[in-house]
Amino acid sequence: MAAESRSFVNADLPGYVGFANLPNQIHRKSVKKGFEFTLMVVGECGLGKSTLVNSLFLTDLYPDRVVPSARDKIEKTVSIEAASVEILERGVKLRLTVVDTPGFGDALNTSNCFKSITQYVDAQFEKYLKDESGLNRRNIVDCRVHCCFYFINPAGHGLRPLDVKFMKELDRRVNIVPVIAKADTLTRPELIRLKRRIMDQIDALNIQIYPLPDCDDDEDLEYKEQCKQLKEAIPYAVIGSNTMLEVQGRKVRGRLYPWGVVEIENPDHSDFIKLRTMLVAHMQDLQEVTQDVHYENFRLNRLKTHSNGTDSSVQNSTTEDRLTEKQLAEKDAELRRMQEMLTKMQAEMAAKSAAGRSVDADAPSVPTPASRVTSAAAPAYPSAAARNANLSGPGGASGQAPPPPPSHPPPYNSKLSQRLPSVLH
Numbered sequence: 001m002a003a004e005s006r007s008f009v010n011a012d013l014p015g016y017v018g019f020a021n022l023p024n025q026i027h028r029k030s031v032k033k034g035f036e037f038t039l040m041v042v043g044e045c046g047l048g049k050s051t052l053v054n055s056l057f058l059t060d061l062y063p064d065r066v067v068p069s070a071r072d073k074i075e076k077t078v079s080i081e082a083a084s085v086e087i088l089e090r091g092v093k094l095r096l097t098v099v100d101t102p103g104f105g106d107a108l109n110t111s112n113c114f115k116s117i118t119q120y121v122d123a124q125f126e127k128y129l130k131d132e133s134g135l136n137r138r139n140i141v142d143c144r145v146h147c148c149f150y151f152i153n154p155a156g157h158g159l160r161p162l163d164v165k166f167m168k169e170l171d172r173r174v175n176i177v178p179v180i181a182k183a184d185t186l187t188r189p190e191l192i193r194l195k196r197r198i199m200d201q202i203d204a205l206n207i208q209i210y211p212l213p214d215c216d217d218d219e220d221l222e223y224k225e226q227c228k229q230l231k232e233a234i235p236y237a238v239i240g241s242n243t244m245l246e247v248q249g250r251k252v253r254g255r256l257y258p259w260g261v262v263e264i265e266n267p268d269h270s271d272f273i274k275l276r277t278m279l280v281a282h283m284q285d286l287q288e289v290t291q292d293v294h295y296e297n298f299r300l301n302r303l304k305t306h307s308n309g310t311d312s313s314v315q316n317s318t319t320e321d322r323l324t325e326k327q328l329a330e331k332d333a334e335l336r337r338m339q340e341m342l343t344k345m346q347a348e349m350a351a352k353s354a355a356g357r358s359v360d361a362d363a364p365s366v367p368t369p370a371s372r373v374t375s376a377a378a379p380a381y382p383s384a385a386a387r388n389a390n391l392s393g394p395g396g397a398s399g400q401a402p403p404p405p406p407s408h409p410p411p412y413n414s415k416l417s418q419r420l421p422s423v424l425h
Contacts, residue, residue, distance in 0.1 A: 031091060031092055031093075034086075034092075034093035034094065034095060035092070035093070035094045035095065035283075036094075036095045036097075036141070036142050037094060037095070037096055037097070037146055037147075037283055037286075037287070038096075038097040038098075038099065038124075038142070038143060038144060038145050038146050038147075039053070039096070039097070039098050039099070039145075039146070039147050039148075039149065039279075040098075040099040040100075040101070040117075040121075040145045040147070040148040040149070040174065041053060041098065041099070041100055041101070041148075041149045041151070042101050042104055042117065042148060042149070042150050042151065042166070043101075043104065043105070043149075043150060043151025043152070043153075043179075043181065044104065044105040044106065044151070044153060045102065045103070045104075045105075045106050047151045047153065047181035047182065048151075048181050048182060048239075048240045049100065049149075049151055049181075050100065051240035051241065051242060052149075052179075052181075052238060052240035052272075053098050054240075054242055055240045055241060055242055055253065055264060055272070056275075056276050056279070057085075057087060057096060059085055059087065060242075061083045061085055061098050079101070079102055079103055079116075080099060080100075080101060080116060080117070080120050081099070081100045081101075081102060082097055082098070082099045082100075083097070083098050083100070084096065084097045084098075085098075097143065099120070099145060101116075101117055104117070105162060110162050113162075114162075114165065114166045114169055114170070117166075117170065118169055118170060118173065120145075121144075121145050121170065121173045121174055122173070122298070124143045124144045124145060125144060125173075125294075125295060125298040125299075126302075127143065128140070128142065128143070128144055128295070129298075129299060129302065144290055144295065145173075145174045145290075146174075146175065146283075146286045146287050146290045147174070147175050147177060147210070147279065147286050148170065148174045148175065148176050148177065149177050149179050150163070150166070150167060150176055150177070150178050150179065151179050151180075151181040152178060152179065152180050152181065152198065152235065153181065154180055154181060154182050154183065154185050154186055154194065155185075157194070157197070158194070158197045158198055158201055159198060159201045159202075164201070164205055164207070167202075167207045167209075168205065168207055171207055171208035171209065172208065172294070172297065173294055173298070174290070174294060175209075175210035175286055175289055175290065175294075176207075176208075176209045176210060177209065177210050177234075177235075177236070177275075177278070178198065178202070178209060178234065178235035178236075179235060179236050179237075179238055179275065180194065180195070180198075180235050180236065180237040180238070181238065182239065183237035183238060183239055183270050183271070184239050184255065184262050184269075184270070186237075191237055195234075195235060195237070198235050199234070199235070209234070210286070210289070212227060212230055212231050212278070212282065213227075213282065213285055214227075215227050226277070226281075229274065230274055230277065230278050233271050233274045236271040236272075236274060236275040236278075237270060237271050238264075238270050238271055238272045238275055239254075239255065239262055239264045239269065239270040239272060240264060240272075241253050241254055241255050241262075241264050243255070243256075245261055247261050247263070252265065252266075253265060254266075254269075
């Protein structure tokens with residue numbers, strides 16, 4: 001009874017429908033579900049990729065990392081290593097996956113060192129496409145690469161041929177963010193000239209890097225100024241360090257040199273804060289660009305491949321398979337041609353056999369030469385009168401038997417056959 005008398009609690013004001021509460025519902029649902037993000041780092045060994053990632057997310061993703069020796073780097077191939085970690089901050093859970101590419105650019109021949117990376121990116125798109133086309137579409141794990149930090153060597157005086165080739169190969173597959181590693185090795189004028197040169201090369205070679213979204217007119221001035229500074233800082237010159245130092249009574253992360261301390265979170269020393277702000281503030285936009293642009297392009301190409309009659313999973317089919325199919329088709333055609341020739345020959349033989357039988361049936365019977373010779377050489381069969389005369393003659397009483405009839409019957413005589421009855425009677 002007390003439960004029935006309890007009034008419904010509604011904190012909204014009269015005349016307030018509640019549509020403005022929809023973002024809060026999405027926020028609660030998203031926080032409960034958590035977020036997923038995949039970051040790829042590509043660059044030469046020794047540029048501080050692992051250190052920078054650990055500095056960005058305040059975690060240790062590579063506790064058991066083994067640094068290869070110089071002898072191992074000579075013939076080392078590019079490998080793909082993915083490490084996942086769940087980060088919890090103020091009740092928000094982030095499942096972060098960092099894809100590292102040890103061995104990139106370390107071998108003597110670096111012409112094809114980026115192919116394994118492109119194959120990995122395409123494989124993640126293919127896996128997501130299959131999961132999306134399957135029956136269970138609710139619990140799809142998004143392993144697509146949403147962002148790629150490409151580390152540029154500060155001693156290269158710009159983009160090298162390997163940098164250009166890699167970025168042009170992957171700019172249609174993933175959001176590329178160029179990063180100048182070890183910025184503390186350059187002076188401020190050198191760093192400004194290097195940034196300008198890299199951006200000029202990117203524009204001249206038409207390399208598509210991740211474009212930061214433009215601000216709307218209703219955004220506040222502080223956010224617009226932040227976006228402007230982030231765009232002007234590309235490529236980001238960063239310094240990574242996980243060492244805590246004490247500077248003027250405060251704890252900072254940085255590097256200690258004989259001439260002073262470099263603070264990685266100081267905007268005057270590096271672009272570390274700007275890079276982290278770009279990654280966190282535009283993380284949702286990076287995922288949307290991956291979904292709406294890169295993944296849709298991959299899906300469109302895959303559907304075109306299906307429509308042309310080829311299997312989507314046979315993109316890596318070898319030339320030997322195609323040659324085998326061609327040989328099988330040629331053999332089938334040869335078998336059909338031989339079958340047609342055999343059928344034609346059988347029809348011709350049957351027609352000749354039928355024609356021969358019809359000719360034999362229409363032709364008259366002609367005695368053979370052997371029968372004619374036998375008939376001419378055989379003596380004529382004696383008549384009945386001659387047989388009686390022989391019996392009644394001088395030699396007839398002696399009881400001699402008449403000569404035996406010839407072994408071959410005489411030829412048929414129509415006149416003799418007519419007189420025989422009268423003679424016998």
